[in-house]
Amino acid sequence: MKSFFYPSSIAVFGVSDSSSNLGRVIVQNLDRFGFQGNVHPVGTGEGLVSGKKVLANIEAAKGIPDLAVLLVPAERVPEALDRCGAKGIRHVIIESGGFSELHEGKKSLEDKIRAIAEKRGIKVVGPNCFGVINLEACVVVPFFILNPAYMKKGSVSLISQSGGIYYDTCMLASFEGVGLNKLISVGNKLMINEADCLEYLVEDKGTKTIGLYLESFSEGRRLMEIAARTTKPIVCLKANRSRAGQEIARFHTTALAGDDVVADGALRQSGIHRVRNFREMMDVFKVFSLxxxxxxxxxxxxxxxxxxxxxxxxxxxxxxxxxxxxxxxxxxxxxxxxxxxxxxxxxxxxxxxxxxxxxxxxxxxxxxxxxxxxxxxxxxxxxxxxxxxxxxxxxxxxxxxxxxxxxxxxxxxxxxxxxxxxxxxxxxxxxxxxxxxxxxxxxxxxxxxxTGRVLGKKEMARERPVQAVLSASLSGMVDPGKGFPLLKKYGVPVADYSIVRTIDEAIPAAQRIGYPVAVKTASPEVLHKTENQGVVLDVSGDHALEKTIQGIASGPFLVQKMAPVGAEVIVGGKRDPEFGPVVLFGLGGIFAEVFKDTIIRVAPIDEVIAAGMVEGIRGSAVLKGFRGQKPRDVRALVEVLVHVSTLLVDHPEIASLDINPLIVLEEGKGCLAVDVKIGINV
Structure with missing residues (x-):
C-alpha cells in the first residue's frame, strides 16, 4: 500500500487541456498541493496542463512511474492497465466508473481487469473511486478540485467505500478544524478492500485515528483481527443497515440477528466505534484529538x-x-x-x-x-x-x-x-x-x-469441518435425535429425553426418565411447537401420557424430563455471510422476539467475552437474583456460550441454531437445554 500513498512519480491517464477535462483536475491538484515528484499527463498528446506536456501514451514517459491513475472510459481501462503493466507500473488507481456499480452485466469487464492485473503483477485500487490523498506527501489525486488553504494536515485518516462521503469528509473536516492525514476511496473493491487499507493505516505513523465508511464488509473476520491488535481509535459509519435476514419465520436467532445486528456486535467485539451518522463521526474524530x-x-x-x-x-x-x-x-x-x-x-x-x-x-x-x-x-x-x-x-x-x-x-x-x-x-x-x-x-x-490489552498478532480461529457432518431432512432441518446428542458432545447439558414413535415406547421411556415429563413433537418439520399444539407440559402419569400422545397429530415424539423452574434464556447461532459463525444470547422462551433483549458476538468466544454477553443484556438482573429470587448459575451459562461457539466453528454446515429455552438453574446447579432447532445448508 505504501506506493499508493508515497509515490515518487505519478502518471495520470485521460488528460487533455480542455477546461472540462477531469483528468486535468488531478494534475492541477498535485501541482496546487506542491507534489515534488514527476507527473506524467497521458491523453491526447496535445497541449500543456500545469506546465506539463500531455503525452500521447505512457511509453513516452521517462522512467517508470510508481503510480498510475486511470480516468478513461470504462471500456478503455483494460488496454490502459495492460500498457501500465508493460511499462513496469505496479500500482494503479482506477477512478473511472461504469462497472459493476451500474449492473451485474459489467462484472465481466471487472473480471478482465483482474486477469490483466494478476498477469502483470499490478495492485489495483477501485474502480469507481476518488483515489487517495496523502497530505504528508502532497499526493492528492481525486478528480474534484481541492485547495490546500482549507485542507488542514493532521492525524485522522479515512477509508471510504463512497466517493461522496470521501468528498464531504474533506469539506466538513476543514470546517470543523479536524486535521486529515490520509484518505482512500476503495470504490468497488475489486482487488484492494477496506481490510487491506486498515492493515496499512494501523501501522502508519502519521495516522492516529482511523475512520471507515462502509456499505459492506469484504473480509469481516480479518477486519476484526486487524482492529483488535491496535490501540488506535477506529470509527465506523456503516450504512446499508436495513437488509432483511433470511428465513425469519424459521428461527428466532435469524429474526433477532439480522445482518446489521451482527455487524453491530462484530464491530463492538473488535473495539471499533460505530457511529450513526456523518455528524457523529466528525464529533468522535474531534474528541479523539484530546x-x-x-x-x-x-x-x-x-x-x-x-x-x-x-x-x-x-x-x-x-x-x-x-x-x-x-x-x-x-x-x-x-x-x-x-x-x-x-x-x-x-x-x-x-x-x-x-x-x-x-x-x-x-x-x-x-x-x-x-x-x-x-x-x-x-x-x-x-x-x-x-x-x-x-x-x-x-x-x-x-x-x-x-x-x-x-x-x-x-x-x-x-x-x-x-x-x-x-x-x-x-x-x-x-x-x-x-x-x-x-x-x-x-x-x-x-x-x-x-486498557490491559496485550497487543500483537491476533487471529480469529479458522473454521475447520469435523469428520461427522450433520445431515438433515429435505427442509434442511436436523431432527432432535441428532441435535441433542450434538449439544451433549460439546458439553451443553440436556434434560433427559427419549425419542419414541408409539405409546408402547413412550410409557417405559417416561417411567425410566421419571414423571412428570414434557411431550413434544419430534418432527423437524414442525418449527414452532407451541403455536402448533406440539408441546404438552407436566404430564404426570401413564394414563395422562397416553391421552397426550393421542392428542398430538403424529410422531415421532420427544418425551423429556420436566426441567426445574429457572430463568429461560435463548442461546443461538447463525452463519453470517460477512463474519461467519456468530453466537446470540438473550432472554428466551416464547417472548424472545417480543423483548429482543439480545447480544451477538462473532465465534469463537472465550469466557471473558461470554461473561460480557451475559452482563450486556438489559435483563441481566433477572439472572443475578431479582426481587428476592435466588441468583442463577451464570458461570454454567458462560460455559454453554463458549461451548456453542466452538460447535458453530467446527460445523460450517450449520446455517442457524436455536437452543430456546435454555433453563438456567439456581447458582451451582447448572443449565439445561430443553429444546434445540438446527438448520443446515442443503
Missing amino acids: PVLKGRRLALITRSGGHGVLAADAVHRHGFTLAALSDGFFDLVKSRKINVIRMTNPVDVGDIYSLESYGEIIEKALQEKEVDGVVFVATFSSETDGVAVKKAISRAAELAPRYEKPVAFCAVTNRDQWLQIRETNGFPIFTDVDDVLRALARSLEHHGNT
Whole structure:
C-alpha cells in the first residue's frame, strides 16, 4: 500500500487541456498541493496542463512511474492497465466508473481487469473511486478540485467505500478544524478492500485515528483481527443497515440477528466505534484529538443556568457522574470575583463575567483528583468577548495534554467569529453539550477497550469441518435425535429425553426418565411447537401420557424430563455471510422476539467475552437474583456460550441454531437445554 500513498512519480491517464477535462483536475491538484515528484499527463498528446506536456501514451514517459491513475472510459481501462503493466507500473488507481456499480452485466469487464492485473503483477485500487490523498506527501489525486488553504494536515485518516462521503469528509473536516492525514476511496473493491487499507493505516505513523465508511464488509473476520491488535481509535459509519435476514419465520436467532445486528456486535467485539451518522463521526474524530478519558467523573462549568441543566441531563443520559469538587476549587472561583450561583457541579459561574480567569478555572478543575475530564460551556458576547474566549481555548489546548485529561469546549458565536474560534490552535469546539458527552462516552469506551490489552498478532480461529457432518431432512432441518446428542458432545447439558414413535415406547421411556415429563413433537418439520399444539407440559402419569400422545397429530415424539423452574434464556447461532459463525444470547422462551433483549458476538468466544454477553443484556438482573429470587448459575451459562461457539466453528454446515429455552438453574446447579432447532445448508 505504501506506493499508493508515497509515490515518487505519478502518471495520470485521460488528460487533455480542455477546461472540462477531469483528468486535468488531478494534475492541477498535485501541482496546487506542491507534489515534488514527476507527473506524467497521458491523453491526447496535445497541449500543456500545469506546465506539463500531455503525452500521447505512457511509453513516452521517462522512467517508470510508481503510480498510475486511470480516468478513461470504462471500456478503455483494460488496454490502459495492460500498457501500465508493460511499462513496469505496479500500482494503479482506477477512478473511472461504469462497472459493476451500474449492473451485474459489467462484472465481466471487472473480471478482465483482474486477469490483466494478476498477469502483470499490478495492485489495483477501485474502480469507481476518488483515489487517495496523502497530505504528508502532497499526493492528492481525486478528480474534484481541492485547495490546500482549507485542507488542514493532521492525524485522522479515512477509508471510504463512497466517493461522496470521501468528498464531504474533506469539506466538513476543514470546517470543523479536524486535521486529515490520509484518505482512500476503495470504490468497488475489486482487488484492494477496506481490510487491506486498515492493515496499512494501523501501522502508519502519521495516522492516529482511523475512520471507515462502509456499505459492506469484504473480509469481516480479518477486519476484526486487524482492529483488535491496535490501540488506535477506529470509527465506523456503516450504512446499508436495513437488509432483511433470511428465513425469519424459521428461527428466532435469524429474526433477532439480522445482518446489521451482527455487524453491530462484530464491530463492538473488535473495539471499533460505530457511529450513526456523518455528524457523529466528525464529533468522535474531534474528541479523539484530546487525551483519552479514563473515568466517568466530569467537572461541568457553564456561564448559564440553562446550559448547566442541559449538561447535567446529558451526564446522566450518557452514563457519566458529576465529580465532587473540593472547597479549594470554589475558593479559587470566588477569589477571582466570580459570582458562583450554586456551589455544586455543574458550576454555574453566574452573571459577573470574568473571562480572563477561564484558563485558571480550567486548570484548577483538571488538578482535582476526583475529576477525569472537564466540559466548559462558554456563553459569551460575540461582540466584546471573542479575544478572551480564544485565549481560554488556547489555554485549554495547552492544559489538556499536560494533565492527560480531556477538556471539551462548547461555544456558539456569530458567523464571522465562528471559523476564527474553531481554528484556534486546532482545538476541537462543539456546539451542543449532548454531542460532547456522546463523543466523550466513546473516548471512555476506548480506554476500557485498550486498557490491559496485550497487543500483537491476533487471529480469529479458522473454521475447520469435523469428520461427522450433520445431515438433515429435505427442509434442511436436523431432527432432535441428532441435535441433542450434538449439544451433549460439546458439553451443553440436556434434560433427559427419549425419542419414541408409539405409546408402547413412550410409557417405559417416561417411567425410566421419571414423571412428570414434557411431550413434544419430534418432527423437524414442525418449527414452532407451541403455536402448533406440539408441546404438552407436566404430564404426570401413564394414563395422562397416553391421552397426550393421542392428542398430538403424529410422531415421532420427544418425551423429556420436566426441567426445574429457572430463568429461560435463548442461546443461538447463525452463519453470517460477512463474519461467519456468530453466537446470540438473550432472554428466551416464547417472548424472545417480543423483548429482543439480545447480544451477538462473532465465534469463537472465550469466557471473558461470554461473561460480557451475559452482563450486556438489559435483563441481566433477572439472572443475578431479582426481587428476592435466588441468583442463577451464570458461570454454567458462560460455559454453554463458549461451548456453542466452538460447535458453530467446527460445523460450517450449520446455517442457524436455536437452543430456546435454555433453563438456567439456581447458582451451582447448572443449565439445561430443553429444546434445540438446527438448520443446515442443503
